[in-house]
Amino acid sequence: MAVDALTLRDVDALYGDSHVLHQVSLTLREGALLALLGRNGAGKTTCLASVIGWLKPRSGSVNVFGREVAGLSPEAVVQAGVALVPQGRRIFPTLSVRENLVVAQRGRGLWNTERVYETFPRLRERKSQAAGSLSGGEQQMLAIGRALMGNPRVLLMDEPSEGLAPQIVAEVGRIIARLCAEGLSIVLVEQNLNLALSLAQDVAIINTGRIVFTGTAAEMAADHATVDRHLGVF
């Protein structure tokens, strides 16, 4: 049996005194896109934070291609082949576009500044500009490009469509589909249900820190009761 790209097993995590993840278990198959859905505050971002190492799980296991990473520093998790496109983009605003990319360069692989510029031509046009002066869509592209510069095997994306104009959302969607087709394993946290379901093979729904549904995108689309109960606002 092939090793999965990312598995979480019974992960418990706390922010201060509040218990935000309860026994979370997830599996991202190699080369697949797993959409992680849920309402605001359900624990989606916390899940990603506990993978990248910003938050140390209190218990449970986080495994990247067979390697245990729970409790490791973010630097070590990145070294293990994980990259994050964080919520709110969090590009380095005082660095130039090019600098944002080169500081994240690591590992041998396809991705370098040239390939990022080919994927996002607008970043090439603005490569000497301070990243903080970019538009929201450009900042999102830079955040994705920066994550790819690490030549990851697992890409975590936290609401890449947030606050973007519809045509930019479509462009970001095309790029995510292409990355997935190239074999990258992706966890996509999204509020935009249509975007998520158009890209995902697998879906997990999280509600108040607990996984309440896992299955294929088709299974979820057919299960109206579950969707209404846990994602009712959509």
Next chain:
Amino acid sequence: MQFWIVQSLNSLAMGGLLFLLSAGFSLIFGLLRIPNLAHGGLFMLGAYLGATLLGGQMNFWLAALLSGVAVGLLGVVLEAVLLRRLAGNEQGQVLVTLGVSFIIADLCLMAFGGDPMPLGAPRSLRPPVFIGGFAFPGYRLVVLGCALAVAVLLWLLLERTRLGAMIRAGVDDREMARGVGIKVSRLFSAVFFLGAFLAGLGGVIGGPILSAYPGLDADMLPLALVVVILGGVGSLPGALVGSFIIGAIYNFGSALFPDFAYVVLFLPMVLVLVIKPTGLFGRVLR
């Protein structure tokens, strides 16, 4: 006429000296947000180490470099052992670094005694140079040259290298920098090394003008603070411009109004704090 020319040259030399003093302080304050009040102590320690090495007939530049490295390593230890535990606790950092400066001062007094120790400039750089018919101590121009060289090298390091960009990324967003794989704590040790190294180096290069004496630390620290407040916290161009402004004010002030030297020195700082608290080149720290 001669008065103005000589005082102008003295001002430039003093500005260079102040930049060597304050560059490291500004670097650590600007990048790591640590107000390192032990900076004057590190400067003095560099001067004493330099005086000792020069007393053993070591080459001047080698002595400056070795003293800088020794002080830099002490800085790394301070950061790793004391200051890292106080991240974000500014009051704690102020008190601890002030305490460290007292310890350095007392240890220097024990080790090197209470008499000033002279540092000889390199023999070849001692003769006066003649500028427009006026004799001027040649070494002071060397100090100015060193300061400008350090300014250029620091700027290149921070603005034109990947390492510099990684340091700035860590300053912009420490958590995110770690999230793209940057080993931020190691980088911050490197910055502290660099800042302390510059203090030690400055102590030796400034030694032939100032010499090493008990109280050098307390004389220098306020000057570094004035320069950095005037120029803007964490701004390298600010530290450079601030150094030359303060150098000029200090020289002309003590020559023209000797009774008010300190008033003339600190008045611009007070004005800047009232009118533009971020300094001439400063930006608001997030």
